[in-house]
Amino acid sequence: MSEDLQEVIVQIRDTVKKVCEEFPAEYWRAKDRERSYPKEFVDKLTELGLLASLIPEEYGGSGMPISIGVEILKAIHEFGGNAGACHAQMYTMGTVLRHGNDEQKQQYLPGIAAGDLRLQAFGVTEPTAGSDTTNISTFAVRDGDRYIVNGQKVWTSRAEQSDLMILLARTTPKDEVKKRTDGLSVFLIDMREAQKNGMTINPLRTMINHSTTEIFFDNLSIPASSLIGEEGKGLRYILSGMNAERILIAAECIGDARWFIQKSSDYARERVVFGRPIGQNQGIQFPIARAFANTEAAEAILDKAARLYEAGETSGTYANMAKMLASEASWEAADTCMQTHGGFAMAEEYDVERKFRECRLYRIAPISTNLILSYIAERELELPRSY
């Protein structure tokens, strides 16, 4: 990494640390209790241009490589924030950037970079298809210069806080395509218009504060110009964006792991039981030390994934491994933090229970661990596909 980039990282960590100090634990506790969107925090990141860091300069962003996005998200989580409310604003635009036409890029990217347009809803998962994405049933039928969309998505996060949404829908029935990965298309939906015209968003209450929703499409009519790239080739556009998503989510997990490790060691030094700090007991020290080692190891794979991504490497193996290992490292650190705090881990005011709930998500989303292991087995080990 160049010295210039290292200097940028030092500045970014400093900036993010100051922002996180402005939004202390009480802020996050209240948002969690009310399940309300941390708008003030997101506005602050937007104002500082941090969410536009990956958008090229010609569209008003800062044109930074993904490793800078990694450092921003890692630092947010390490310093006690949560980027889940806005991380998608950073990377969902990649679908438009890489596969949109010039008109679409000119129309949307400057607004996204300025934060005037929020593109942070990403509708892929459906209740019946689950991880089997090619089995989705939301369908878009071409009708002159429009498409008519019918179907349902689930777990579409931040839909209520987005102006635009990336939607994956079938445009050719599964039994009419040679490969089941064909016949899927990507659309950029103007949600403000769509909500007047056949799209309904229902919030879903979950164990964490994640502003997630289910969305119904009932004869939603959208302009044909909403199509991104070529009709029927949408799955590969979505997959190309998923590597960036996995790398950036892995960064959040590393940040969480560091938060838990710091919190655990601070408490282990201070808490005195049987006349000595609990951290003097190896039964308390060793799990924290192991979590530290596993976090460093996961971070090394994350760095490699980011380097490969920046070099234009298309393989998802390292992006997937980074997400899997980092989510496991943060979960191990979270569980250790719980155990280190004893009963106080359960008290809201210690923030451990909230962070514990929050970090668990990333062993499931945006792709679950089993699916990553299947991918590695098939792609890297040449083992037969198991499903």
Ligand SMILES: Cc1cc2nc3c(=O)[nH]c(=O)nc-3n(C[C@H](O)[C@H](O)[C@H](O)COP(=O)(O)OP(=O)(O)OC[C@H]3O[C@@H](n4cnc5c(N)ncnc54)[C@H](O)[C@@H]3O)c2cc1C
């Ligand atoms: C809070 C939250 C936010 C989310 N945000 C978004 C979003 O913004 N946009 C979006 O599109 N999606 C989103 N998701 C969906 C998320 O990506 C999926 O939940 C995830 O991919 C797993 O899919 P599933 O829940 O349908 O599980 P399923 O596919 O039903 O799988 C259930 C379990 O079975 C396992 N399994 C399934 N098939 C196999 C197999 N062949 N071999 C081995 N194990 C298998 C899985 O690993 C998993 O553990 C979100 C989910 C949550 C919970």
